[in-house]
Amino acid sequence: MLTGELVLLKTSHRDKVREFIVKVSDDQLHTDFGIIELSSLADKVPGDTVVSHKGQEFTIQRPKMPDFFRHAKRTGAPMMPKDIGMIIAYTGLNKNDVVLDAGTGSGILTMYLGSIAKRVVTYEVRDDFVGVARKNVENAGLDNVELRCGDIVEEIKNLDEKFDVITLDTQNSKDVIPHVRNVLYPGGFLATYSPFFEQTKEIRDAIEAANFYEVMTFECSEREISFSSRGTRPSTSKVGHTGFITIARA
Numbered sequence: 001m002l003t004g005e006l007v008l009l010k011t012s013h014r015d016k017v018r019e020f021i022v023k024v025s026d027d028q029l030h031t032d033f034g035i036i037e038l039s040s041l042a043d044k045v046p047g048d049t050v051v052s053h054k055g056q057e058f059t060i061q062r063p064k065m066p067d068f069f070r071h072a073k074r075t076g077a078p079m080m081p082k083d084i085g086m087i088i089a090y091t092g093l094n095k096n097d098v099v100l101d102a103g104t105g106s107g108i109l110t111m112y113l114g115s116i117a118k119r120v121v122t123y124e125v126r127d128d129f130v131g132v133a134r135k136n137v138e139n140a141g142l143d144n145v146e147l148r149c150g151d152i153v154e155e156i157k158n159l160d161e162k163f164d165v166i167t168l169d170t171q172n173s174k175d176v177i178p179h180v181r182n183v184l185y186p187g188g189f190l191a192t193y194s195p196f197f198e199q200t201k202e203i204r205d206a207i208e209a210a211n212f213y214e215v216m217t218f219e220c221s222e223r224e225i226s227f228s229s230r231g232t233r234p235s236t237s238k239v240g241h242t243g244f245i246t247i248a249r250a
């Protein structure tokens with residue numbers, strides 16, 4: 001692993017997996033299971049192990065987005081991976097795209113967008129939430145995300161840049177939509193996320209008034225299957241309703 005690279009350290013204790021995301025550096029990681037010199041990770045590769053001063057063995061992996069998602073600090077209502085996956089798939093997000101995103105919240109969707117897109121500009125009206133999101137984005141090692149504190153309803157009117165994809169997860173997305181086409185490239189995608197039917201209808205009305213194409217609204221349900229010695233069946237604890245996704249094209 002290279003100096004400055006992020007590393008996922010995993011160890012088992014009493015049948016439970018404990019994990020830490022660290023950076024290869026001259027620092028130390030202090031855990032219940034002993035101290036690890038992080039410089040000792042420099043000559044390792046994924047799959048190798050490192051041993052703490054108390055003799056506890058940790059395996060070394062490269063952290064991926066699901067690890068950053070699990071470790072992220074949360075405020076408000078972060079988007080779930082099932083919905084994030086749909087937005088990424090239906091907007092066709094790729095490495096050349098520049099994205100406008102609002103509201104940032106704790107930056108969960110923002111992190112996933114940043115892990116794929118060329119650049120992400122994200123707006124959040126609460127500066128304490130911007131602080132949380134900034135930490136999550138930095139912890140995920142992303143340097144292509146620009147976090148701005150501001151009200152997207154006003155800020156979008158003053159933007160002089162165009163975007164390939166715009167994602168809106170705010171209570172007032174309907175007030176942003178009339179301005180979206182001014183900053184979205186022709187053929188670019190808008191994706192909105194809204195928990196209520198009423199809010200979603202307002203978004204649809206605003207999208208229709210702004211003459212978008214290829215409009216569709218859906219919700220994504222996720223059904224986990226549980227496997228046990230007694231049999232195989234859908235899990236009884238499931239993720240219920242989260243939100244409705246609306247996709248539209250300029």
Ligand SMILES: C[S@@+](CC[C@H](N)C(=O)[O-])C[C@H]1O[C@@H](n2cnc3c(N)ncnc32)[C@H](O)[C@@H]1O
Pocket residue numbers: 076077078079102103104105106107108109110123124125126129150151152153169170171172
């Ligand atoms: C549901 S959360 C977003 C969650 C985020 N997508 C995530 O995955 O972590 C909605 C956020 O929008 C912010 N917000 C609401 N109105 C806004 C506005 N007009 N401009 C910018 N942010 C706004 C709220 O403060 C809140 O943090």
